Amino acid sequence: MAGNAVATNKRVVLKRHVTGFPMEEDMEVVVDTVRLRVPAGSPAVLVQNLYLSCDPWMRGRMSKHDDGGAAETAPDFVVGEWVLGPPQFPTGKVIDSTHPEFKAGDLVWGMSGWEEYTLVSKSESLFKINHTELPLSYYTGVLGLTGFTAYASFMEVGRPKKGDFVFVSSASGAVGQVAGQLAKIAGCYVVGSAGSDEKVDLLKTKFGFDDTFNYKSETDLAAALKRCLPDGIDIYVDNMGGATLDAGLLNMRWGGRVVVCGMISQYNLEEQYGLRNMYRIIPKALRVEGFNVTGYFHMYSRFEEEMAGYIKEGKVVVVQDVVEGIESAPTALIGLFSGKNVGKQLVALIRE
Structure with a gap:
C-alpha cells in the first residue's frame, strides 16, 4: 500500500442536540478522506469498519446535559462531529497498524465509530476475532x-x-x-x-x-x-x-x-x-x-468460547436485522425506538 494512499470516509455527524424522540434530520452523512497509513509516532490501528452497531443507549448521548454527560457512561455528542463514535463497537478489518499486537488483515471488533474508517489509538479496546468460521456480523451482536x-x-x-x-x-x-x-x-x-x-x-x-x-x-x-x-x-x-x-x-x-x-x-x-x-x-x-x-471485559475470552460453542451446537439461535450502507444508519437507529427491528440492528458496509 502506497504511503500516501487515501480513501473517502463517510461518517455520521450530529446536526443538533435532541429533545424527545430523535429524527433522521438530527443527523447527516458527510464525506471526508482518510490516509490509509497510521501516522508515525505512537502505536495505533487503522480499522476499516465492516458492520456498524445500532444501540438504544446511544440516544442519551444525543441530548445536551448540564454536566456534559459526565453522569452518563460517555459524554454528550458534539454538534458537527462524528456522532456515534466511541464507545461504539463495530466489526472491522485492520488496514494498517503500528501496534505490535495487530497487523494488517486482522479481523477485529471493538471501540470504533460510525464511519467507514477509524484510527484507534486505544488498542486495548480492540479484540481479535477468533472464530472466523462464524459470520463476521455476529461480532457486532451475539459475539460482541x-x-x-x-x-x-x-x-x-x-x-x-x-x-x-x-x-x-x-x-x-x-x-x-x-x-x-x-x-x-x-x-x-x-x-x-x-x-x-x-x-x-x-x-x-x-x-x-x-x-x-x-x-x-x-x-x-x-x-x-x-x-x-x-x-x-x-x-x-x-x-x-x-x-x-x-x-x-x-x-x-x-x-x-x-x-x-x-x-x-x-x-x-x-x-x-x-x-x-x-x-x-x-x-x-x-x-x-x-x-x-x-467492568466485565476480563471475562470476554471465556464468554467468546462458550457462546461460539452454543451457536455451533444450535443452543443459541441468532436473529439479526441488517440494513446496507452508512446512509441507512440514521434511519436504522431511529427505528429502534418504534420497535421496527427484530433482533440486533446492524448496518453492513460491505457484503460478506
Missing part, C-alpha cells in the same frame, strides 16, 4: 458487546440456578434474545415480553421461551406477569425500565435479583417515569443492580 452484555449480566449479576423463574423485558431485542436463551441453557423457566404479536411468536418458536406477552396490548403489566409467572420471579433482566420495572418489582420472589441492563422506554422522555414499587425491595430482600459491561 450485546451478547457479552447478556452473558455477563445474567450469569454474574443474575446468578441463575436450575429451576429459577426468569423474566426478560424487551426480550426480542439484541440483549433480551440472548439472555432468554442463556436462561434456558441454565435450566430456568423463562418468560419474555415484546411489543408486537410477531415478536411474541418469535420468542416462543425461535428462541424457546416458555411463555410470552405483548406488553403493548396488556392493560395491567403486573397482572400479565402474575398470569405468566404465578409463583413469582427469581431473576428479572430489565431492558425496559419504567412501568415494566415497576410491575416486575411487585412480582419478585424473596431474594430475587433485578438486573437493570437498559431502559428503552425512558430514553426519549423529557420527564421520566417515577418508580412507585421500590418499597418491595426491603421485605423481599431484593438485589437491584445496574449493569455496566465495561
Whole structure:
C-alpha cells in the first residue's frame, strides 16, 4: 500500500442536540478522506469498519446535559462531529497498524465509530476475532458487546440456578434474545415480553421461551406477569425500565435479583417515569443492580468460547436485522425506538 494512499470516509455527524424522540434530520452523512497509513509516532490501528452497531443507549448521548454527560457512561455528542463514535463497537478489518499486537488483515471488533474508517489509538479496546468460521456480523451482536452484555449480566449479576423463574423485558431485542436463551441453557423457566404479536411468536418458536406477552396490548403489566409467572420471579433482566420495572418489582420472589441492563422506554422522555414499587425491595430482600459491561471485559475470552460453542451446537439461535450502507444508519437507529427491528440492528458496509 502506497504511503500516501487515501480513501473517502463517510461518517455520521450530529446536526443538533435532541429533545424527545430523535429524527433522521438530527443527523447527516458527510464525506471526508482518510490516509490509509497510521501516522508515525505512537502505536495505533487503522480499522476499516465492516458492520456498524445500532444501540438504544446511544440516544442519551444525543441530548445536551448540564454536566456534559459526565453522569452518563460517555459524554454528550458534539454538534458537527462524528456522532456515534466511541464507545461504539463495530466489526472491522485492520488496514494498517503500528501496534505490535495487530497487523494488517486482522479481523477485529471493538471501540470504533460510525464511519467507514477509524484510527484507534486505544488498542486495548480492540479484540481479535477468533472464530472466523462464524459470520463476521455476529461480532457486532451475539459475539460482541450485546451478547457479552447478556452473558455477563445474567450469569454474574443474575446468578441463575436450575429451576429459577426468569423474566426478560424487551426480550426480542439484541440483549433480551440472548439472555432468554442463556436462561434456558441454565435450566430456568423463562418468560419474555415484546411489543408486537410477531415478536411474541418469535420468542416462543425461535428462541424457546416458555411463555410470552405483548406488553403493548396488556392493560395491567403486573397482572400479565402474575398470569405468566404465578409463583413469582427469581431473576428479572430489565431492558425496559419504567412501568415494566415497576410491575416486575411487585412480582419478585424473596431474594430475587433485578438486573437493570437498559431502559428503552425512558430514553426519549423529557420527564421520566417515577418508580412507585421500590418499597418491595426491603421485605423481599431484593438485589437491584445496574449493569455496566465495561467492568466485565476480563471475562470476554471465556464468554467468546462458550457462546461460539452454543451457536455451533444450535443452543443459541441468532436473529439479526441488517440494513446496507452508512446512509441507512440514521434511519436504522431511529427505528429502534418504534420497535421496527427484530433482533440486533446492524448496518453492513460491505457484503460478506
